[in-house]
Amino acid sequence: MAFEGLTERLQGAMRKLRGKGKISEKDLRETMREIRLALLEADVNFTVVKDFVKQVRDRAMGADVLEGLNPAQQIVKIVDEELTKTMGDEAVSLNKSPKIPTIIMMVGLQGAGKTTTAGKLALKLKDEENARPLMIAGDVYRPAAIDQLVQVAEGIDVPVFQLGTDVNPVEIVRQGLAQAAENHNDYVIIDTAGRLQIDEQLMNELSEIKDLAHPDEILLTVDAMTGQNAVATAEGFNDKLDVTGVVLTKLDGDTRGGAALSIRAVTGKPIKFIGQGEKMTDLDVFHPDRMASRILGM
């Protein structure tokens, strides 16, 4: 790992403080600076970092930790707890419709992992609930996006509804839903093309699909390596679509994944799943406490 974890950082800072009877305002500032740095190196958005550090500072002051035996350890614990709390404490499961089908819509920037995650989710539902999902090929823009989805689906033995690339995605979804009703599929997973949150025309297309399909779950798929831009992306998609959850992909890499905190902080929406590889079985439930440790490099 290229960067120091918070524990080492704070121990380093505290070593300088040791031996002083009392810890000053300045010492506390130094500690908060180290926390700020650790979070920025983990790619947490700087505006989110500001608020978060203030939250930690208030708690640290209240708890008088700096007078305790091992202040570094205590502060790390507070940061860890606050981070976990901000990211949602408990793992949150998939929304389900009382009436079949449960409709799941994948959205996000280009290359984030939507199509792959759509396949992983379908397999998970099959394996865990014996479900009969249908996937809808709603990406008519990216070259061979439909081929990709079809190949993914073949590998996990799930049907795909597609109308090629000459029909508009809203119409594809309309007809796909009709087919799902006819075949009594219990889940429908809609794959959509990657798009920029500032692309008004394509964002409107997602709104239209949403208005038509009334999805139970709109999953914003985000690359875990995303930097400061995570906030703009999450806000853009959430403002337009009121997403219901987040999937963080590519966590099998060595990124700290601070985007998790940024997204959660600005949208308040739960991270539901994490992608940990390219295989169809590489999808796991999100655990805020594990993510907190990862961001802090512990």
Next chain:
Amino acid sequence: ANFRHVDESFFDDLEETLIGADVGFDMAVKLSDELRDEVKLQNAKKPQDVQNVVVEKLVEIYDAAGNDESTALNMAESGPTVILFVGVNGVGKTTTIGKMANRYHEAGKKVLLAAADTFRAGATEQLDVWAKRADVDIVTGKPQSDPAAVVFDAVQKAKKEDYDILFVDTAGRLQNKVNLMNELSKMKRIITREIPAAPHEVLLVLDATTGQNALTQAKLFKESTDVTGIVLTKLDGTARGGIVLAIRNELHVPVKFIGLGEQISDLRPFDPNEFVYGLFKGLIDVNALKK
């Protein structure tokens, strides 16, 4: 604050703008310190002057970290030029090859593509669509077959049939996966075995939305494949790709091209001036500056 009031809070904002553009904390502090000194040194007071100083200095810092290399691709003196594309998953390798193929085809070159991503679903079909769009030839392999075999076949074809340029697409891989990185080194060795001066470029494709992890990507891909240049994609979005400054500073790898969209013509040679303006979007009045 903005350039109307150049005071300490201006430099704080500058630092935050740089951090927000993903240049990283250390780099942001280093740069804003140098910029503060430079503004003082040049005694710039008018907002317009300060803007100019800041941009000029940043471009200078970017250039100073390099070794006088140009953004032009290194071409073979004779025989086919081979360009290998590497990078993590989903950054835009295949799309960039499509755009490049078009660019060189239009310049009158005989272009060949190698679909050496035999792993990801639909990857070969995706490159094949781009080959048709750019009107160039392509060598493909069977799904899940050895990608090195596709590379070998493509190099042979390029030699035998006098292609000017061969672009090799590879599967996305995360830099911490040792096996996959070894597989990539192997593909590179095969190219060199067949054409000693090749690959003439190894281009690392980086997604501008990537944060500090891009530095690790650059380090590890450089170690395994001796990266010679960077293509920075997705700069049409709201991300600014500031991490390439840190990469440039630490690893001295130049950015050669930028991706600005999903269409075939959305590729441009890298221009440090424009890039630096982009980093300050919001803080600098770009229009006033260009006058």
